[in-house]
Amino acid sequence: MMNCKQATRLMSEEMDRDLSAGDRLGLRLHTLLCSGCARYREQMTFLRQACRQQVAAAETVAGDEAAAPASPPPSDPPPA
Amino acid sequence: MGPSSQIDPTGSATAGRELPPQAADIAAELAGFRREMLRFATLHLRDQASAEDAVQEAMLAALQGADRFGERARLKTWIFAILRNKIVDIIRRRVREPAYEDPLNEIDEADFDPLFQGNGHWQRDTRPSDWGNPERSFENRSFWAVFDACMNRLPPGTARVFMMREMLGLETDEICAELSMSSNNCWVVLHRARMGLRLCLDQRWFAGSGGQAA
Numbered sequence: 393m394m395n396c397k398q399a400t401r402l403m404s405e406e407m408d409r410d411l412s413a414g415d416r417l418g419l420r421l422h423t424l425l426c427s428g429c430a431r432y433r434e435q436m437t438f439l440r441q442a443c444r445q446q447v448a449a450a451e452t453v454a455g456d457e458a459a460a461p462a463s464p465p466p467s468d469p470p471p472a
Numbered sequence: 473m474g475p476s477s478q479i480d481p482t483g484s485a486t487a488g489r490e491l492p493p494q495a496a497d498i499a500a501e502l503a504g505f506r507r508e509m510l511r512f513a514t515l516h517l518r519d520q521a522s523a524e525d526a527v528q529e530a531m532l533a534a535l536q537g538a539d540r541f542g543e544r545a546r547l548k549t550w551i552f553a554i555l556r557n558k559i560v561d562i563i564r565r566r567v568r569e570p571a572y573e574d575p576l577n578e579i580d581e582a583d584f585d586p587l588f589q590g591n592g593h594w595q596r597d598t599r600p601s602d603w604g605n606p607e608r609s610f611e612n613r614s615f616w617a618v619f620d621a622c623m624n625r626l627p628p629g630t631a632r633v634f635m636m637r638e639m640l641g642l643e644t645d646e647i648c649a650e651l652s653m654s655s656n657n658c659w660v661v662l663h664r665a666r667m668g669l670r671l672c673l674d675q676r677w678f679a680g681s682g683g684q685a686a
């Protein structure tokens with residue numbers, strides 16, 4: 393049975409690669425029995441959501457500003 | 473001896489290449505994106521001068537390629553895609569600099585040992601607690617200030633790998649190739665970054681009154 397330290401490593405890796413069938417099963421069993429790791433897994437998903445949210449926010453504000461009137465003309469010449 | 477510094481008249485390296493006629497049409501619109509592009513680039517590069525360079529290069533590339541751009545409605549998506557590529561270019565150049573530190577050496581695995589008992593299970597007081605409905609924090613400005621602060625507390629190379637994965641949306645294969653790391657080391661760095669970021673948010677947001685109020 394894997395411990396929590398090993399489980400956290402796998403919970404990160406499952407966001408980056410396909411785990412083996414054995415690792416997936418082991419992790420599922422572990423998170424069924426361990427509420428701390430079950431929460432850790434949800435929190436990993438939340439971190440990913442937060443990052444996407446931050447990127448989306450930057451791009452959305454850019455769109456809003458472009459729609460605003462009277463944006464100054466480009467004045468910066470390209471570097472020589 | 474072959475020609476040394478002869479410039480190919482059709483070469484793309486020539487400065488002052490003529491812009492296509494479509495460039496004038498989209499230049500003003502692109503200028504409207506400038507400030508947010510700069511913020512996006514600064515987020516990734518953590519250095520104002522490099523961020524300016526990335527935005528400048530992206531703008532120029534967009535204007536030079538204006539004749540290949542058809543759908544005006546997708547201008548924003550297009551310019552940000554170009555910007556992302558420029559950011560990756562700059563990161564790639566940095567990796568070749570002598571001062572570059574291998575992200576693997578930035579955080580010691582043992583730094584997280586105090587979270588766990590000897591048998592590898594959570595300590596009673598470090599076992600992840602319930603964050604409630606954490607998505608509600610997205611609407612709270614203070615949350616994003618804490619999020620930025622936590623990101624800034626990660627060592628620079630570790631933060632870079634994490635952001636290439638989660639904000640630029642690169643696959644780990646691509647990150648490993650850009651940074652000349654093995655896949656395994658890439659996963660280790662991502663794991664440490666997530667561990668650190670989770671712990672920081674837990675301590676500075678969700679455990680405090682901010683999380684309760686959000």
